[in-house]
Amino acid sequence: MSLRDGFVPGTPCWVDVSVPDTDAAARFYDGLLGWRAGFDAGPESGGYGQFHLNGKRVAGIGPLMDPSHPPAWTTYIATDDIDATTARVREAGGQVLVEPMQVLQAGRLAGYLDREGAYFMAWQPLEHKGAELVNEPGAWSWNELNTRDPAAAQEFYPKVFGWDAGGDAFYTEWKIDDRTIGGMMPIPPELPPDVPPHWLVYFAVDDVDASAKLAVELGGEQTSPFVDSPAGRLTVLRDPQGAVFALISGLQERH
Numbered sequence: 001m002s003l004r005d006g007f008v009p010g011t012p013c014w015v016d017v018s019v020p021d022t023d024a025a026a027r028f029y030d031g032l033l034g035w036r037a038g039f040d041a042g043p044e045s046g047g048y049g050q051f052h053l054n055g056k057r058v059a060g061i062g063p064l065m066d067p068s069h070p071p072a073w074t075t076y077i078a079t080d081d082i083d084a085t086t087a088r089v090r091e092a093g094g095q096v097l098v099e100p101m102q103v104l105q106a107g108r109l110a111g112y113l114d115r116e117g118a119y120f121m122a123w124q125p126l127e128h129k130g131a132e133l134v135n136e137p138g139a140w141s142w143n144e145l146n147t148r149d150p151a152a153a154q155e156f157y158p159k160v161f162g163w164d165a166g167g168d169a170f171y172t173e174w175k176i177d178d179r180t181i182g183g184m185m186p187i188p189p190e191l192p193p194d195v196p197p198h199w200l201v202y203f204a205v206d207d208v209d210a211s212a213k214l215a216v217e218l219g220g221e222q223t224s225p226f227v228d229s230p231a232g233r234l235t236v237l238r239d240p241q242g243a244v245f246a247l248i249s250g251l252q253e254r255h
Contacts, residue, residue: 002135003056006125007078010161011181012143013130014076014123015201016060018069019241022047025061028239031218032211033138033203037061056133059140071243075120075143075199077161082108082124085160092159103128115152118145118197135204141248142202142231145184149197153184200236201245208233208249215239215247 007013019025026037029051035058039049048062064071079085082100089096089112098111098121106128111121123130133139147153150172154165157174163181167173172184187195205211212222212235219240226235232250239245 002133002139004130004132004134006129008176009078009080010163010176011078012075013078013125014060014128015073015131015140015143016048016062016076017071017073017239017243017245018062018064019071019239019243020064020067021241022049022061022063025239025241025243026051028218028220029059029061032215032220033205035059035138053133053136053138058131058133058138071239071241072119072198073201073243073245075201076109076123076130077120078130079122079124079161082110082122085122086110086112088160092156094156094160100124114145114197115156116147116149116197118147118153118199120199137204137206139204140201141204142246143182144200144202144246145182145197146187146200147184147197148187150184150186198244202234202248203245205247205249208235208247211247211249212237 017025029035030037035051035053037049037051048060050057051059051061086096086100093115095113097113100108100110102108105126107126108124109121113119131140135141145153157163164175165172166175173180174182174184209226215237216222221238222235223238224236226233232248234246234248236244236246
């Protein structure tokens, strides 16, 4: 198994989903990916829970803090100094939506918009080091920025996290010390203009066709055709409450 007890600063380290009905979302992802949801952190957690696979922490789930916001998956990027990261976001032209704050004894978080408006968060770990299992069927495996302004992103993220940009004109691979830790692609022009820039979260599965069919049977929606990419066969889906995510099979280990 791809077990983790921490992540290099600048590396995606955690993902969670925010939805109006956490119990319904738990049933959907339990059925689709074999997760088990737990909401046992007490009232001080604000209803936040964690998904486990094979006894290991793989993702988080929580209620929408603002009912006007759409349900969504969020990517967290590890940092060893969230105050300095927040300062660099501002210096690079981003916005700080959630100022650095303490989360019990788990760690510190902050939330941002990049220069084009894609939302992401940073996490400075204390007791909670991030996902404990990645890159396995049923676990989180990839994070990809979908944007209409790749050039702006290639200026912003290296300033904030020290990333290098590789790849080609169509697909960017974000790298730290020559190791690929995420990706970026332009939002296809055929998508409606109201689709915002966003970080897309991928989960690994053994058979993406069968898993996509199961997602639809569980009340989700397949929003893209199947694509056979160099990294693996993939598709994009929307869960029953509207949170968008991707499934992929054959992805090589990247975290």
